Amino acid sequence: MSTILEVKNLTKKFDDNEVLKDVSFELKKGETLAVIGSSGSGKSTLLRCLNHLSPPDSGQILLEGVNINTPETDINSVRADMGFVFQDFNLFTHLTILENVMFGPLRVRRWSKDKARQIATAEIKTVGMLDKIDSYPAQLSGGQQQRISIARALALKPKLILFDEPTSALDPELTGEVLSVMTDLAHSGMTAIVVTHEMGFARSVADKVIFIDQGLIVEQGPSKTLFSSPQHERTKLFLKNFSGLE
Template identity: 60%
Template sequence: MGQLLVVEGVCKRYGAEEVLCGVSFSLEKGETKVIIGPSGTGKSTLLRCINRLTEPDRGRVWLEGMEVTAPHANINKIRSQIGFVFQDFNLFTHLTALDNVRLGLLKVKKMGRKEATERAQAELARVGLAGKADAYPAQLSGGQQQRVSIARALAMDPKLILFDEPTSALDPELIGEVLGVMVKLAHEGMTMLVVTHEMGFARSVADEIVFMERGVIVEQGPPEKLFRAPAHPRTAEFLRKISELYGEAA
């Protein structure tokens, strides 16, 4: 298997509602894949099933050939290799930006204090926040908080990063700085799986786009194909709606 991430037949049900029904796809090393689709179609649940923050009911997930969903998999070790960026940042409120980035290095990777500090400072610099190391989350703007949370994920040297609508909680003028960091990461060869409504980002950065609706993948393909000539009428309709909403030429 040359794939970095393989997802096979993942299903998740909440009560009577089937949120995911048999989702399969794979991700190559260095690839950026963008998942789009209407709200409530299971995109976030899918991301959480990949590192088992949500336990899938059925289906299997492999990271570099190692089965994440195996009953005795060391899930903490696996999670430490998968970055996760949340819609509402979830920075640790009681810690400074530096400590947010450093915590995983110290407590999960058991890195020495000096080394962890240097690494954390480097990651903050990488997202353009070298000067904010001592600020607490409440003292940062939403865009800055999200960039710290990306630095927190990056510091762990993840094999891939999952982005769960990273700009949806941001004021419009703050979206650009977060997308800028993500574009840079994609160009540096980071493997990324991104759930987003930012079609501009999807178009310019994604190697492939996945359109999901009602818990299934309706269609997937490179952005040129999906945006120009979607094979499925639902895809076309969704793209039209979203371009009206966001005023972007889709």
């Protein structure tokens, strides 16, 4: 499998607060990487640095071998190549589901209306929402809105998708349908980085896991190994606290 993303020595500060410290990892095509860690450990900042929603201070981000952390980089094309699924969906409330999903293909990729409609419809079908194609976001449940925001990311035909706690704003009974779409995507060969508190998903669906604490990657490795035999005390403590909550 070829390497799709290589992150080398990424750092980010907000004033004096060093939020990411020398973060390095790589991801192969088709892999799902779960990022776990306590609140405030830097997980969202890491995703936001990758697609330049929040530019890193230093380090390299190699997307298919090309460093995208340079002033010459076309940010819009990077954002299209790395789909982003937010915790709170971020759909346009005044647009229908079809219009929401066609927006990126039309405005960012600049594809024709016919092509954009065809791709958007196919991705809405992928997430099982064809019957709501002409509805507005407010007419959908949170779980349905999140599935549409996944379709919106997919419609850009990204190289990878970044998920920032996609189920944490949902009522517990709605998380299953979103996790199930994400599991199908992982099995279909999509490359993804998923920040999550869903340890079951991280353990059973992700290929690799990164445990981040205070901006440092404490431990990373295959998910089976990291969950069954964590090497560092901080990882053990984090996982122990989690198993107590579940």
